[in-house]
Amino acid sequence: MHSTVIVGAGPAGMAAAVVLARAGEHPIIVDEAEQPGGQVWRKPAAPLQPALARILGRAAAAEHEQAHAEFASIAASVDHRPRHLAWNLQGGELFVIEHRRIRPLRYGALLLATGATDRLLPVPGWTLPGVFSLGGAQTLLKDQGALIGRRVVFAGASPLLYLAALQYKAMGATVVAVLDTTALPEKLRATPALAAAAPRVLARGLSYMARLRAGGVAIFHGVTALGIEGQDYAERVRFRCSRGAEHDLAVDAVALGFGLRAETQLLDLAGVPLAFDVDFRQWLPIVDGDGRAAPGLYAAGDGCTIGGAAAAAISGRLAAYAILADRGVAVPATEVAMLRARLARLRAFQRALSRAFAWPAHWLADARDDTVLCRCENVTVGVVRAAVAAPLGPREVNRAKALTRCGMGRCQARFCGLATAELMAHALAAPVATMGRHRSQAPVKPIPLDATLVDEDTP
Ligand SMILES: Cc1cc2nc3c(=O)[nH]c(=O)nc-3n(C[C@H](O)[C@H](O)[C@H](O)COP(=O)(O)OP(=O)(O)OC[C@H]3O[C@@H](n4cnc5c(N)ncnc54)[C@H](O)[C@@H]3O)c2cc1C
Numbered sequence: 001m002h003s004t005v006i007v008g009a010g011p012a013g014m015a016a017a018v019v020l021a022r023a024g025e026h027p028i029i030v031d032e033a034e035q036p037g038g039q040v041w042r043k044p045a046a047p048l049q050p051a052l053a054r055i056l057g058r059a060a061a062a063e064h065e066q067a068h069a070e071f072a073s074i075a076a077s078v079d080h081r082p083r084h085l086a087w088n089l090q091g092g093e094l095f096v097i098e099h100r101r102i103r104p105l106r107y108g109a110l111l112l113a114t115g116a117t118d119r120l121l122p123v124p125g126w127t128l129p130g131v132f133s134l135g136g137a138q139t140l141l142k143d144q145g146a147l148i149g150r151r152v153v154f155a156g157a158s159p160l161l162y163l164a165a166l167q168y169k170a171m172g173a174t175v176v177a178v179l180d181t182t183a184l185p186e187k188l189r190a191t192p193a194l195a196a197a198a199p200r201v202l203a204r205g206l207s208y209m210a211r212l213r214a215g216g217v218a219i220f221h222g223v224t225a226l227g228i229e230g231q232d233y234a235e236r237v238r239f240r241c242s243r244g245a246e247h248d249l250a251v252d253a254v255a256l257g258f259g260l261r262a263e264t265q266l267l268d269l270a271g272v273p274l275a276f277d278v279d280f281r282q283w284l285p286i287v288d289g290d291g292r293a294a295p296g297l298y299a300a301g302d303g304c305t306i307g308g309a310a311a312a313a314i315s316g317r318l319a320a321y322a323i324l325a326d327r328g329v330a331v332p333a334t335e336v337a338m339l340r341a342r343l344a345r346l347r348a349f350q351r352a353l354s355r356a357f358a359w360p361a362h363w364l365a366d367a368r369d370d371t372v373l374c375r376c377e378n379v380t381v382g383v384v385r386a387a388v389a390a391p392l393g394p395r396e397v398n399r400a401k402a403l404t405r406c407g408m409g410r411c412q413a414r415f416c417g418l419a420t421a422e423l424m425a426h427a428l429a430a431p432v433a434t435m436g437r438h439r440s441q442a443p444v445k446p447i448p449l450d451a452t453l454v455d456e457d458t459p
Helices: 011-022 046-056 058-073 134-144 160-170 184-197 199-214 265-269 309-326 333-356 361-366 381-389 397-404 417-428
Strands: 002-007 028-030 079-081 085-090 093-098 101-112 116-118 131-133 151-156 174-180 218-220 224-229 236-240 246-250 253-257 260-262 274-277 282-285 292-294 297-299 372-374
Touching: 002 011, 011 028, 011 058, 011 309, 046 058, 046 134, 046 160, 085 265, 101 309, 116 134, 131 134, 134 151, 134 160, 134 253, 151 160, 151 236, 160 174, 160 199, 160 253, 174 236, 174 246, 184 199, 184 333, 199 218, 199 333, 260 282, 292 309, 297 309, 309 333, 361 417, 372 381, 372 417, 381 397, 381 417, 397 417
Parallel strands: 002 028, 002 101, 028 079, 101 297, 131 253, 151 174, 151 253, 174 218
Antiparallel strands: 085 093, 093 101, 116 260, 224 236, 236 246, 274 282, 292 297
């Protein structure tokens, strides 16, 4: 049995590993990615590393390097297993797969630091080639130095729109516009709460907007009626701006981002209860302030509560201290208290951000019937609406999945689940929380059918 297994080598998992290693532990950290770093501290391919500061900006590149240096400093005390996907959690064992070999891992403590993925909102044309999720667009750039196109529009409701647009501009793309679906007054209303919680982070965010404007990038707030058109790939973006005027922009790629959604599947498989969070409009696990989810089970980072990279790293440290404390190891009380206070501020900041960049879920009330809702199974908005309207039609998302296949594909409702619940809630005039959430099933991500189970200790 291993004392601690961590899933996820992003900011949360890396920070937890550092605390545990410095306390004399030898944790295992598995991650399906090739390199540690998670989403925000993703290590670029070797030829791209000298360009890191150009892509990320100097301050972010320095944070990136510091996190990797700290993780490298404990390499001898940590069993880091890249390319290992954790796909099931059952009977006190975590099942991981590398290549075609499935290995069960027994653990004394398990920390799930699985991060988040993009939240998407279906708009006409969003499945056209050339349309990427915002995170996907960033991943291509940070990982491979590749751009999704030469004339790119960034659209949605997220502060990351501005950051990604700047990064694309720095790497030579023409950023045609940033189309922000949230209205300026909503952002102004949230500003006092943002300034109180984390003034430096707010200043950094505002500087992104200012630099884009100074660089000649058009920024539209309060965008509605967004649609993407093109014969075989994205060629035009149409939308209405807050003054009601209609616009039509020529593009060759679009990055769409409507915030993040927590990756909670493994916690769900472990039986940890989830509750609907009205600010983030998604289901999040119920854990205590230090990440305790159940005896021997801990959660940290964006997979637990959307909080951003700094909050993820702090929550990882706190979860590691919780693991140590639960084993009776003395932990530094002053540092823990300081970390809790900082985490509370950063999470308050993120909550205010979720109001400033609210997901325009109300768009689903008027979504066109022919808009694709579930892209894995090619199920349209109209199909789900018709099912809901039928006699004895579904009243929650799992029943809708059984009847329409919406959410049944390989992404397991990661990209359509939240939108499906909102669509059904509008159709039934019911609160979205009563639509439920898609139940997680193993494997949480696809694995090969011919995989073989090997003993934990088989090399
Ligand atoms: C695509 C994307 C891009 C982002 N870019 C930025 C940015 O540029 N700047 C910014 O401030 N914030 C960014 N964010 C938000 C930021 O990622 C987070 O706040 C921060 O990285 C969260 O850290 P974390 O450790 O909780 O999770 P992550 O950084 O997401 O790390 C989670 C890790 O867990 C691994 N993992 C997940 N599930 C499994 C599994 N089942 N088995 C094995 N491994 C698994 C993943 O491969 C990943 O490495 C981005 C988010 C996304 C989704």
